[in-house]
Amino acid sequence: MTRFADPHRCPDCGAPIRAGLPSCGICGLPLTGEVAQRLYQTLLTADGLLIELRASGALATAARTATAPAPGALQPTPMPPGVPGQPGPPAAGTPFPAGPVPPRPRSGLSAASVPKILLSLGAACVLVAALVFLAVTWSLMSIGARTATLVVLTLVCAALSGFLARRDLRGGAEALSLVAWGLLCLDLYGARDAGWFGDVGDPTFFLVLGVVLAGTGMAAGVLVRRTPVGALTGAELVAGLGTAAACIGVATQPSLADPAALVLATLLGAAVVAVAERFALRMTVWTAGLVTLASWAGLVGSGADAASGHLSMAELWIDLVAWPLLAAAALAAAVAAVRRLPRAARDAAAAVGFGLLCLVAAAPALDESPTTLLLATLGVLVAAAVVGWAAPPCWRPTAFLAQGVAGLVAAGFALGSVVAALTNLVAAATPGWSSTAGAPLRLQDFGDQAAPLLLPVTLAVLLGTVAVVLRALPEQLPIGRHLDPRAVAAVLVAGSVTVLGLYAVPVWTVVATLLLVAAVFLAWWWLVDGSLVTLVPAALFVAGGVAVSFANPSLTAAALLVTLVLAAVVHLRAAGTETAAVAGATLVAALAGSGWTWAHLGGLDPAWGALLTLVVVAAVVLPVHTLPAGLWVCGDSLVARAGVEVGAAVAALPLATAGILLAPGSQTLTWTAVYLTVVGATVTALGLLRADRRWLLPVGGLLLAAASWVRLFEIGVEEPEPYTLPSAVVLAVVGLLHLRRNPGGSTATALSPALGLALVPSLLWALSEPAGIRALLLGLACFGLVLVGVRLRWAAPLAWGAAVGAVLVLWLSAPYVEAAVPRWVLIGIAGAVLILMGVTWERRLREARHLAGYLHGLR
Known part of the structure; x- marks a missing residue:
């Protein structure tokens, strides 16, 4: 049943719409405002008038009919306008009403699907019959008969399609119109075969065929609007297919060079899109648009292929080898200038055009050295940043594509330089303590790379690009619009320091630079802002300096000493409790590392060095709780001191393990017992000295017991009592x-x-x-x-x-x-016990049943 006020479809193009949309997603028709309310009210009035007409027609038919309807037959009840079930007008300022939710469709074929299937099969059969007829009778007929047959069949199908369209039979009109266009194609093929077009090649014939199909399809799509059908999807699709055929014909013309032919094909497709948009032929717009896009992509591919073999500046710009790419960029810019297009489509077209220009500008550097290529990439990023910064807000996304591609290339170069520098530094630090402090870095062979000094420049340009992109993003996105200058400074300084790893400089210069930069950032944190944004880079630089210092023990001792001082400052002066605790753990870890390193420099045996370091760590950890809380700036000094204890626990394991592994084989168990004793005594003492650490007493006791067990095992004691009784007594x-x-x-x-x-x-x-x-x-x-x-x-x-x-x-x-009691007695006792258990079980089960019956009988 026809309905004008259909809340599920656009009143202009008939496309489906959803509730809450301010405009149609296909044609862009506004669905809000006063005009939309008036239109919807008018359509409701039309629905009411249509219902009245149907009701009056049904009453007149019933009056003229002599026979009564069959018993039980359903009678249509006319619905007067304004009944409660009919949707009302939309409220002011609200989207076009969506109406009630339709019921869930049943599975299987619907009533509307059957005629569609039948019409499709019928149209296919008619086309096949026409092909067979022409194949059989073509050679038997004269030229006039052939012409008359083809034209008559085509006109008959077209006329029948128009007739059905005027009768509001859309399915039949669609099917016969497609048959008519199929016959039209056969007409053109037959005319060509008969030589009516002269000696034309395939490209020209495709051009003629496409123009005919596109023209007739769009004409039919416009004319059918005068009928109740309103639109023919097949006509719009035929127009799009005709556009594709015409573009193929133009692009393959032998008299035109490939780029020029592709430019003409793109312009032809764009012209069809413009005409179809003018007459609101949506399906033609989409299909012809895809054809135009494919032609434009072919133009880009052709231009890239031509430019790939002529990458010099003179060939690209003076000899105009790159003109297809420039033409593609101009076409994209032309699309961006069309105001009727959505904003996103215009931005995308502008971005593609600008990206192609940047590609042509940077193309001469593609076959040059990595340094030249990187410089060209940085130039593209700078140009894109200028465009993105200076352009009006609506055109700032124009540079996104160029920034993304060039940014990835520049980031790849930067990452390669960083990996090379880190590899050189790791090679210098491994194996540990095997080099001198003044030994130069051993540079690894990474092939041809960009100049190392370009790394900080690359990072600066990338950061600037990120800043421009953030500025161009919509304000609705929940992200920041500016980069933190402290983070930017940290990245640039890190890049500058990384450059040292790409030259054969002495190892000590790298260590000294890293520690100096860490001290500067720590001073910035202490004196200026106290933020983690400056503290985290300082910690990373310290960690890097300590890692590189493993090349020489003297460097390690110096680096750990600096780390010790910096960690102590952060531990005492940090306002954050967690920061102070982490710094405390780092402080003890640096102390343990320093003790081990100084013991090595002093020529002490590793086992004794580990023992001495454990004692020093214990001497530092135990009295920490006695210090006044005013030494710590953070609010909770207990948590900060707990960080020191955690650091001691973490440092004790590698120290003891190193001492055991490096001890003589005959003394391994002895030193294991010694280390367990020292650690156990420290843990026990900490549990005794602090009331909130009483839970450490069992841990300390277990460690001491383990030390005694190791010692007993070493001297060959096998009985369990020496191992268990002391701990049991405790x-x-x-x-x-x-x-x-x-x-x-x-x-x-x-x-x-x-x-x-x-x-x-x-x-x-x-x-x-x-x-x-x-x-x-x-x-x-x-x-x-x-x-x-x-x-x-x-x-x-x-x-x-x-x-x-x-x-x-x-x-x-x-x-x-066993000797005094016969076997049968034991068997009898076992049997008696089993019988007793069975009787007891049965009795309890019966009592449970009686209880259940009693409860069941209660009222």
């Missing part, structure tokens, strides 16, 4: 102190760890050996624990003593029971 003392402070506490929690550690290993050992003194002493200990548990009413000693003692007694008495 745990028992701790448990007893806990019970003393908490008289109501559980003995199982307080004493079970100590009792389990003291009894279980000895029990396992006693079970695996013949009865002897160990079993006797273990039994006496269990008996004593039972007595203590009974006397003091403590569950833990009673349970542990009874359980371990029972297992020990059963194990020791098993041989005697």
Whole structure:
């Protein structure tokens, strides 16, 4: 049923629209405002009038019909205008109404799909029949008969299509119009075959065919608007296909050079697009636009191919070898000047045109040295930055394409230089402490590269490009519009320092430069802003200086000393708690590294050097909590001091590992025990000195126990008691102190760890050996624990003593029971126990069923 006020389609082009759109996405028709409200109200009025006409026609037909309708037949009920179900006019300032959500379509073929399928098949059959007819009868007919046959068939199909269009039968009109155009193509092919066009080649014939199809298709698309159908999609598509054929014919003309032919094809396609846009033939606009774009892309490809073999400045500009690229840029600029196009399309066209100009300008450098190519790329970036900065705000995106491509090329050169410099520095630092401080860097062979001094310049140009792009972005985007000058300075300084890695300079100059720059940034952080933007670069420069200093121990000692001082300053003066804590950890790590390095410089054995460094770290960590909180600027000095402790824990592991690995093979276990003792004593002392670190006491005790175990293993002790009893005694003392402070506490929690550690290993050992003194002493200990548990009413000693003692007694008495008791007695006892368990289970199950029945019977 026809509906004028269709909220789901544009009232101009008929394209689908969604709720909330201010304008049609296809034709751009505004859907808001007073005029849109008046149009929608007018269309609603037309719908109401149409319903009244239908109702009056139905009543007149019913009055003239003598027979009554069949029982149960559904009668159409006319809907007067203004009924509640009909959408009302849109509110002022709101988008064109979207209407109610349509019901979900059913699966399978709809009623409208069947005629479309039938018409498509019918049109195909008619075309096939025409082809067969012409193939069979063509040679039998005269020229006049042929002409009459072709023209009559074409005109008949065209006339029938127009007739169906006037009867509002769009499907039939579409099908027959396509048949008519198919016959028209056959007409043209037949005329060519008969020699009516003379001796024309394929390009000229394609041009004629395309012009005819494009002209007739657009004419039909315009004329059909006078009929109820309103539009023929097939006509618009035929016009687009005709444009493609015409452009192919122009582009392949043998009398024209390839670039010139492609320029003409592009202009022809653009002309068709303009005409189709003028008459609102949307499908033709899209298809012809794609053809135009393809022709333009072919022009660009042809120009690039021609320029690739003539890259000198004279050939490109004086001999005009690059004129196809310049023509393509001019065509893109012409598209950008069309005001009716969307803003995004105009910006894209302008960006493409400017990008092609930049490509032509930089093309002579493509076959030159990397330095020349990089300079040309930087020139493109500078030119694009000037355009992006000086252009009006609406045209600033013009430089985006050139900036993106040239920026990637420049970034690739910069990345290559950075990788080469880092590789040279890593080669100088490895293997560690194997070079002199004045030894030059060993430069690696990376082939032909750009000049190293261009690295800072490249970084500066890239940063400027980023600044211009940020300025040109829309203000609606949630990003900053400016670069932080501190970050820019850090990047430029880093690039300048990296240049040193590309020359054969002494290693100490690189280390000194990195540490000096770090000190400058740290002073900036301390005296000016106190921001992480300046502190993080300082930390990175320090890390780089320490890494490069591994080439020589003296350089490492100096670098770690500077790191120690800088970390101490940050640790004490940082306002942020987390920053102070991280600096504290770095401080202790630098102290540990310095101790190890100075021990190496002093000729000390590595094992003794590790021990000395561990002692120094412990001496620094333990008294930190006694210092006044006023030394730290941050609000929470406890967290800052915790960073020192974390740094000590992190530094202890590599120190001890290095000492163990570098110790003589016969003393490995000895030094392991020594390091465990020092670390365990430090952790235990820290837990005793600080009330908030009591949880470290078990850790320290475990480390000390591990040290004693390693030492016992070294001297060949195999019995478990020397390993377990000392720790069990300590745990028992701790448990007893806990019970003393908490008289109501559980003995199982307080004493079970100590009792389990003291009894279980000895029990396992006693079970695996013949009865002897160990079993006797273990039994006496269990008996004593039972007595203590009974006397003091403590569950833990009673349970542990009874359980371990029972297992020990059963194990020791098993041989005697086996000899004294017959086998059948044991079997009988087992059977009796199983029967008793089964009876008990059955009884409990019956009681559960009775209980369930009782509950079920409750009301």
